[in-house]
Amino acid sequence: MDGDQARRFAAEWIAAWxxxxxxxxxxxxxxxxxxxxxxxxxxxGDPAGTIEGKAALRAYFARALEVYPDLQFELMDVMWGLAxxxxxxxxxxGTCGEFMELNVVGKVVRVVANYAG
Numbered sequence: 689m690d691g692d693q694a695r696r697f698a699a700e701w702i703a704a705w706x707x708x709x710x711x712x713x714x715x716x717x718x719x720x721x722x723x724x725x726x727x728x729x730x731x732x733g734d735p736a737g738t739i740e741g742k743a744a745l746r747a748y749f750a751r752a753l754e755v756y757p758d759l760q761f762e763l764m765d766v767m768w769g770l771a772x773x774x775x776x777x778x779x780x781x782g783t784c785g786e787f788m789e790l791n792v793v794g795k796v797v798r799v800v801a802n803y804a805g
Contacts, residue, residue, distance in 0.1 A: 689790065694768035697794070698775050702763045708753055710746065717742055718795035725801035731755055756780055 697716070704712035719742045729737030731751055739748050753759060758780055765776040771792075776785045782804050789798040 689768045689771060689773065691768060693794075694766050694773045697773055697790075698763055698766040701775065702761050702777065705759065705761050708759070710749055710753065713749060714742060714746055716796055717745060718791055718797045721745055721796055721799065723748075723799040723801070725799070726803055727752070727801065 701713075701716055704716065721740075721742055723739045723745060725737050725739075727737075728739055728748060729735055732739075732748065739745050756779075760780060762778045763775065764778060764783070767774040767776070772787060772789045774785055774787050776783065778784075784804075785802045787798075787800045787802075788796045791797050
C-alpha cells in the first residue's frame with residue numbers, strides 16, 4: 689500500500705457510502721470480514737459490536753442506511769500502512785476513524801471503528 693493507493697481506496701469508499709449504493713460499499717470487503725464498532729453495538733443492541741462475514745455486514749450496513757437516511761461522509765484524512773488504511777472522516781453525528789486491514793487483493797478483512805461526537 690502506498691499513498692496513492694490509500695487515497696484512491698478512500699475516495700472510492702467515501703463515494704460508495706455517499707451514493708447509498710450498498711453493493712458498491714460491499715465491493716470493498718472480503719467475504720470473511722470482521723468489523724468492530726460502537727455504532728454496531730448501538731444499532732444492533734449487542735455490546736460486543738462485532739459483525740463477522742460479508743452477509744452479516746450487508747445486513748448491518750442496510751440497517752445503518754435505514755437508521756441514518758441522510759448519511760454522508762466527508763473525508764478529512766487518510767493514513768496508510770503496509771497492508772492497512774485509516775480513514776478519518778466526518779459523518780452526520782461527528783467524526784470517525786476506521787482502521788481497515790486489507791488482504792493481498794485489496795479487500796478489507798478487518799475493521800475497527802472509533803467515534804467522537
